Amino acid sequence: MIKITNLNFSYGKQKILDLVNLSFEAAQIVSLVGPNGSGKSTLLKCLCRILKTTDKTIFMEGKALEHYSRREMAQLIAYVPQQPTLNLAVSVIDAVKIGRSPYIGYTLSKNDENIVFEVIEQLGLTEHAFRSLRELSGGERQRVLLARVIAQQARILLLDEPTSALDLKNQLETASLLRVIQKQQQLTVIVAIHDLNLAARFSDSVVQLKQGKVYAHGSWDKTMTEQSILEIYGVQTFLGKVQGIPYVVSLNAVPDTVPPPSGIDDEDLPKRGDSK
């Protein structure tokens, strides 16, 4: 389905992605994990050509990415950015409607309209359909973003941190919604995600990134070990299972008080009222 060979990407001299080789099967949810700056977002942006890469490094369904026209690509791949700069003075239906962009001329056909209405109902946004995004909560806005990419009817979804701004309940709801739709429509979903516990719950496989390189790619049980997490994040963790659900707990202590910087005695610090 998706094949990435020797993908490099840099901003100026800063190398972000370094010889990434990956391949993803169709109809699976893949989680991209790794610390900030490990290249998760950049990888997603390369996959939908928001960032241009060198030719013949990314193949979708056997065809090099640069051989797709803009429209064809938008019909194949949909993308939800991490912190979209949404204009909130837009109604839900208008925000979902633009998902039909890759298929329409100037007017929405009846079929296009039906797709938009169906998606809005499926995601439980019916009562908000004509409100502006400003009136919605963060969780509802996230669902509008999802509704837009589902209306786009692409077979590949790229989601950048779809849950990081949500509360616990909304996180789980978004994740399960994603899972249901993915199964229903046999979508290939690639999610960049920080929350390892959530990633464990809904992904078929995990890609671990470290400083722009692929550290490991495989099932949760094979890739996520205390050792690999220590090497990627530099954090001591404990991995366990509750009722068959895997979880990760970090063991690094968070101190109650901030220790003074080493090498400086208290007496060296300037005191209030000190004058030199």
Add this chain to the structure above:
Amino acid sequence: MNELRTTYRTLVRKQLSKIGMTFLLLLLLIAVAGSLGVKNVSILQVFYIIIDYLASDEIFAKVSTIDRRIVLYLRLPRIALGVVGGAALAIAGVVMQGIMRNPLVSPFTIGISPAAGFGAAIAVLLGLDLVTGGSYWVVLCAFSSALICATMVLTISVFRGAQSTTLILAGIALTYFFAALTNTTQFIATEEQLTVIVHWTFGTLNESKWEEVVIILIMLAGTLPILFRYAWCYNALNQGEEIAVSLGYGIKTIRIATIVIAVLLTASVVSFTGVIGFVGLAAPHMARFIIGNDHRYLIPFAGIIGALLLVAADTIGRTLFSPVIIPVGIVVAYIGVPMFVHLIISKKQDYFS
């Protein structure tokens, strides 16, 4: 789903009827404006004259020849120029704001009008306005100067990826630059030339000609289809640049094309009328306030609002202290600014974030 469909249909109908009603209002205003003036002609007679003219006959014999001349050669060209000029300025403003998602951006904040003013001043300084066909020389100079300014802004924005802050900053710098150039020409101009230059910057619809209306109409006819085609892209850009790209829009090309079109429209209007900048900023905001952010409705609606604003302002300027005509550029600011300020204070939401 049926419920959603019905509500949606009602909403679309509501939007279309807003556009329709405003258009009717504009037609009414045109008729009223045609009848008002130093010599009042009744609205009915204005219609008779237009029908007669279109039929190239004198079906309604009761209308006097003087009235015919006044309406056909003095009032209607002026009103028509107000309509197409106001529409062009407002549409240029609305698409510029659309691609930049910034309420400050308009063809005027990027220095087009002071540049046109400088071009006109140079023409006057060289005495081109006194030779045969002089007024066209002034227009040509104003237009070329505006294009030079636009090229400078575009070059800057191409280098910097057409960011709104860059455009505004470049525009402010160029505004000062061209103002300084104009001031220099005024400094060395003779008394008579100075009067002409200053009058040009007022912005008026005086001495409007049908040829000017036709030229702007051609510009509109050539560019509007492109802008309408981009309407969905402007809507997508509303949701952020990355989303627009992921939906298959080549936004770099669309941005540059939009700026070029907006600049051409503005430059052609301003070259004929002088500086009437405020329409390009105020009309798009008023239109957004009434009809919302969907550019498929917003672009034509802003055009109608722009036409309304300009024709209304000109009619007031013509009749208030008749027979003295106050330049429309001045009146439009007096009417537009209070409306605009009211809008800023009272509007419930921000349309750009």
